[in-house]
Amino acid sequence: MNENGHNVVDIRSLKKYYPVRGGVFKRHIADLKAVDDIDLSIRKGECLGLVGESGCGKTTLGKTILRLHEATDGRIYFDQPKDKIEEVERLLASQRPEEIARGKTLLGIMDITRVSRKRLLALRKKLQIVFQDPSNSLNPRMLVKNIVAEPLVTQKLVESRELEDKVVSLLNTVGLAREHLMRYPHEFSGGQRQRIAIARALATNPDFVLMDEPTSALDVSVQAQILNLLKKLQSDFSLTYLFVTHHLLVVKYISNRIAVMYLGKIVELSETEELFTNPLHPYTKALLSAIPVPDPDTGIEKIILSGDVPNPIDPPSGCRFHPRCRHAREVCREEVPKLESAGEAHQVSCHLWREL
Amino acid sequence: MEKEYIDEAGFSRETTAFPELRRPRQPGKHPRLREFIFSVKRFLSNPLSIIGLLIILSFAVIAILAPILAPPPYPDDPYKMPHKGWQMTPSPPSPENPFGTLQQQYDIYYGIVWGARNAFRIGFFVVLANLVVGIILGSLAGYFGGVVDEIIMRITDIFYSLPFLVIAMALVVAIGRGLTSIILVLIILGWPTYTRVIRGEILVIREKEYILAARASGASHLRIIFKHVLPNSIYSVLIIASMQVGTVLITAAALSFLGLGSETGYADLGQMVSTSRNWIVGPPDDRLAYWYVVFIPGFVIALFVLGWNLLGDAARDVFDPKLRRR
Numbered sequence: 142m143n144e145n146g147h148n149v150v151d152i153r154s155l156k157k158y159y160p161v162r163g164g165v166f167k168r169h170i171a172d173l174k175a176v177d178d179i180d181l182s183i184r185k186g187e188c189l190g191l192v193g194e195s196g197c198g199k200t201t202l203g204k205t206i207l208r209l210h211e212a213t214d215g216r217i218y219f220d221q222p223k224d225k226i227e228e229v230e231r232l233l234a235s236q237r238p239e240e241i242a243r244g245k246t247l248l249g250i251m252d253i254t255r256v257s258r259k260r261l262l263a264l265r266k267k268l269q270i271v272f273q274d275p276s277n278s279l280n281p282r283m284l285v286k287n288i289v290a291e292p293l294v295t296q297k298l299v300e301s302r303e304l305e306d307k308v309v310s311l312l313n314t315v316g317l318a319r320e321h322l323m324r325y326p327h328e329f330s331g332g333q334r335q336r337i338a339i340a341r342a343l344a345t346n347p348d349f350v351l352m353d354e355p356t357s358a359l360d361v362s363v364q365a366q367i368l369n370l371l372k373k374l375q376s377d378f379s380l381t382y383l384f385v386t387h388h389l390l391v392v393k394y395i396s397n398r399i400a401v402m403y404l405g406k407i408v409e410l411s412e413t414e415e416l417f418t419n420p421l422h423p424y425t426k427a428l429l430s431a432i433p434v435p436d437p438d439t440g441i442e443k444i445i446l447s448g449d450v451p452n453p454i455d456p457p458s459g460c461r462f463h464p465r466c467r468h469a470r471e472v473c474r475e476e477v478p479k480l481e482s483a484g485e486a487h488q489v490s491c492h493l494w495r496e497l
Numbered sequence: 498m499e500k501e502y503i504d505e506a507g508f509s510r511e512t513t514a515f516p517e518l519r520r521p522r523q524p525g526k527h528p529r530l531r532e533f534i535f536s537v538k539r540f541l542s543n544p545l546s547i548i549g550l551l552i553i554l555s556f557a558v559i560a561i562l563a564p565i566l567a568p569p570p571y572p573d574d575p576y577k578m579p580h581k582g583w584q585m586t587p588s589p590p591s592p593e594n595p596f597g598t599l600q601q602q603y604d605i606y607y608g609i610v611w612g613a614r615n616a617f618r619i620g621f622f623v624v625l626a627n628l629v630v631g632i633i634l635g636s637l638a639g640y641f642g643g644v645v646d647e648i649i650m651r652i653t654d655i656f657y658s659l660p661f662l663v664i665a666m667a668l669v670v671a672i673g674r675g676l677t678s679i680i681l682v683l684i685i686l687g688w689p690t691y692t693r694v695i696r697g698e699i700l701v702i703r704e705k706e707y708i709l710a711a712r713a714s715g716a717s718h719l720r721i722i723f724k725h726v727l728p729n730s731i732y733s734v735l736i737i738a739s740m741q742v743g744t745v746l747i748t749a750a751a752l753s754f755l756g757l758g759s760e761t762g763y764a765d766l767g768q769m770v771s772t773s774r775n776w777i778v779g780p781p782d783d784r785l786a787y788w789y790v791v792f793i794p795g796f797v798i799a800l801f802v803l804g805w806n807l808l809g810d811a812a813r814d815v816f817d818p819k820l821r822r823r
Contacts, residue, residue: 209709265715278706282728284528291724292714323528341710 149381150183155215173454175201177405188382190392193402199385203351212254269342273354275334279326286322292344311340332363352384404461411487421489536815549807560614567610576764578603587790597789611764620742626684631691639699653689669757676759698730732816740809743802769794
């Protein structure tokens with residue numbers, strides 16, 4: 142991993158709200174805050190794990206980066222040098238209207254959520270996705286040949302004469318072969334289908350691939366194969382992954398850094414090793430204690446969280462975790478904690494992390 | 498490193514890691530051909546499908562060979578039925594008129610042969626037009642949603658709220674009596690069913706992740722609709738269409754029977770039944786004296802509708818993804 146390289150994706154105060162409509166005239170009555178004011182940088186060549194329970198907004202965050210969902214507010218910079226991003230951020234934060242205007246025009250070329258249709262089409266080459274369930278992400282009426290070739294065709298990257306050879310070489314890189322070209326997805330096993338989906342994601346030679354729980358629909362034995370394949374592909378093609386999952390051991394295996402999400406917010410962000418040995422946020426501690434340990438006499442104390450995830454339409458005040466946190470105090474109810482640095486390469490969003 | 502390349506079926510090692518060992522590709526059938534053969538086998542596995550197919554095929558043969566089976570006396574207007582004399586009482590089947598005649602001695606045999614051709618004309622015209630309109634509007638409503646969906650679906654709701662036969666009659670009268678008007682009116686009133694069905698199917702398909710994957714790779718809306726959405730959603734509407742070919746004919750015949758169809762003497766099955774209205778019951782001493790004037794055209798209509806219904810069922814057996822494997 143290149144520590145000094147710039148970030149592939151830089152997310153600044155990103156918000157994704159889903160309007161909740163009600164009444165006879167479908168008035169806008171509330172917002173479901175799926176992603177609420179998130180800052181996150183994904184470094185070139187790393188695999189950033191994004192964990193959290195279902196409904197916490199991790200998939201929404203990923204899909205907003207790919208602009209499969211339109212962001213409500215915030216900025217997503219793709220592959221921009223750090224100083225340029227800071228310059229734009231400074232312009233946007235300034236008081237002078239002409240500087241804000243200049244910042245906004247710059248955003249039009251740098252920000253994924255604002256780029257024009259034409260630029261977006263070019264960006265799509267660089268941003269790809271692998272979905273959770275391959276039986277849902279492959280068109281059942283298309284041949285493997287056409288499924289894998291689709292990004293090449295829509296992006297007009299390869300001439301039709303070379304198309305088949307290109308597809309075969311893609312299939313080879315994921316462990317399939319020419320003989321699989323002329324088959325339908327239903328003729329494959331789950332693991333093989335996921336390989337086809339991976340081949341499709343690699344077709345345009347992307348920089349950044351969103352892994353949306355790519356292993357959770359698979360058998361455990363196949364999961365390991367796919368994880369190894371993804372790891373190998375990452376180094377072979379120098380890819381950057383955002384690995385969304387709720388499976389902690391999977392991210393521990395594949396990720397360099399891990400971000401923990403709770404109810405639309407990032408509560409902790411750290412190097413993988415550090416997070417597993419020294420979790421700071423009470424939520425992360427609870428998550429880690431839930432990992433089954435194959436030893437009946439283990440001394441690890443299980444932290445059982447009471448209650449459910451609160452409704453994201455009406456999130457708790459202050460720290461979003463406070464109703465379920467056993468350390469919660471007055472300050473947690475009143476003030477929203479900021480993501481602050483807690484040692485080298487470790488950030489946490491908790492008022493009390495120093496004491497716990 | 499090879500270890501990671503073995504997949505669960507265990508055949509990738511030899512095909513990828515050691516390309517020189519790659520097995521010669523088996524000259525198998527093209528997968529589309531395989532799917533087609535599979536469909537045909539499914540189709541033939543149901544005897545009712547075969548009966549339906551035979552009925553429709555024989556109708557098709559009759560329609561195609563109409564000029565040979567019943568040479569038209571007026572080549573300019575083959576749908577004009579020949580008649581000998583003006584005698585009002587129908588005459589029973591005879592060597593000269595194998596199915597008998599209607600009033601004014603219109604030959605029923607001629608009417609059936611050219612009526613079969615006409616039946617296809619009505620059915621195909623109406624159903625094709627409905628399909629085209631339904632697919633376009635249904636795709637717009639289902640795929641784009643929002644205001645477009647709202648407008649299109651409210652219009653179909655209006656059409657659904659109208660009492661069909663009353664509106665059909667009013668429209669035919671407004672446009673002017675005749676078969677062309679009936680066809681036109683059936684097109685105007687028929688599309689909402691197709692629109693609704695295709696919209697519902699698309700709403701399901703739209704949420705599939707392969708649509709998102711296509712969008713993530715930069716595919717245009719048109720490409721997504723034609724390559725991903727329609728191929729996966731069109732089959733239910735095709736099944737409905739194949740059943741509707743028969744239903745449309747029966748509706749057209751009903752409108753004809755109500756006196757809104759073509760003139761007496763036009764080779765149309767509905768018109769023949771309509772002309773026979775006065776001869777359904779015979780004189781008091783022989784109530785069934787004129788059975789042939791109603792029974793024969795009526796039976797032919799029923800057979801035509803039955804054929805399409807069976808074919809529609811067969812289409813469902815073949816196309817319905819829930820009944821199909823996978």
